[in-house]
Amino acid sequence: MLPDNFELAFPWMLWLLPLPILVYFILPPLRMKSEALYFPGFKKAAGYTGDKPRKSAMVKRRNFFSWLILMIIWVLMIGALSSPQLVGEPEMKVKTARNFLITADISFSMAQKDWKLEDKKVRRWDAVKSLMHDFIKERKGDRMGLVFFATNSYVQAPFTPDLQTVDQLLDEADVGMAGQMTHIGKAISMGISLFKEDTIKTKVMLLLTDGVDGGADILPLDGAEMAKKDSVIIYTIGIGEPGTSGSDLDEKTLQEIAEITGGKYFRAKDADALKQVYEEVNKLEPIEFEEEENRPVTLLYMYPLGAALGLALAASFLSVLVSLLMQLINKR
Structure with a gap:
């Protein structure tokens, strides 16, 4: 069967x-000439029978x-x-749908060793980075970029579909590379400028920080309004738990940034909570597929x-x- x-x-x-x-049935049979044996008196015998000798062939x-x-x-x-x-x-192939920018805080507060990962106490940044590796690998089809910020902001990885390279560049970043303070508004502005250089219309920013904005140049909410004008959706993630020692997380500002841009605010008090946040973001911004x-x-x-x-x-x-x-x- x-x-x-x-x-x-x-x-x-x-x-x-x-x-x-x-x-x-349509074509005549193939006739092949063959040698004949004549004997004395052949014509005489043919006369007795009344048959007329004719040429013949073998089929x-x-x-x-x-x-x-x-x-x-x-x-x-x-x-x-x-x-x-x-x-x-x-076959279903992943459709390149959006530019997805991770904007992460690497100020000195991210060096606090108050998070647990695999039953070991680690720095906040080490836990964030470890879970971010898995998140990046799952974003197949997105063009991803990295912006790190503290006192200053800088582009670690421009938008690229090569997630392996983005993952490697993430691994090379560490706390203190951008200064000591937390300038959220400046980081959002840097992200917006990166989006402007690309043609894909869907723009998503994931902003992670554990502190309060200490900048004076660009206020976080002003940066959020700029992002809204450029159709940039910002999902904000607050690292740590406000009200505890070593945490000055400004949840209200992060909530307002997300609300202005059409995103959503999440709070990750530990590594397990951050993992759930990543899963939630994956649901909110699902990978798109199209038929080959x-x-x-x-x-x-x-x-x-x-x-x-x-x-x-x-x-x-x-x-x-x-x-x-x-x-x-x-x-x-």
Whole structure:
């Protein structure tokens, strides 16, 4: 029984199957001249019978076995010409849908060793970075970029679909590389300038910080208004727990930034909570897929073709072998 995904690329070739039968009945038989043995008195004998001598020829006739082999070979050849194939389901490919920018705080407060990762106390930044690696790998189809900020902001990775490179550049960043303070407004402004240089319309920013804005140049809410004008959605993540020692997290500002830009605010008090935040962001900004026009095809023509050639060689070998045996028998 043929599988459901079996197809013939050229089914019209099957119309050629009865062609040998039509040739057999329509075309005259092939007549081959053969030598004749004349004997004395041939004309006289022909006169007695009243028959008129005429030229004749021998018509070779094949036996049933020969016809059967030829017909099987013909069917196999037509089968190969019809190009049988197994056609798979249309594949889904990841669609490049958006520019996704991670803007992360690497000020000195991120060096506090008050988070647990795999039952070990680690720095906030080490935990954030570890979980961010997994998040980046799951964003297939997005063009991702990295901006790190503290007192200053800088682009660690411009937008690229090469997530492996983004992941590597993330690994090279560490606390203190951009200064000591936390300037959120400046970081948002840097992200907006990066978005302006690209043509993809959907723009998403993930802003992570554990502090309060200490800048004077660009206020966070002013930066949020600029992002809104450029259609940039900002999801804000507050690292740590406000009200505890070592935390000056400004949740209200982060909530307002997200609200202004159409995003959402999350608070991650520990590594487990941050992992859930990443999962939630993946649901809010799902990876988009689209069908490939080309379906995977496995060609099968070589099997009937190989069988036809093998059968033809076997029949020829058998014919030669029978002929040799007959010659040996006749000699005896």
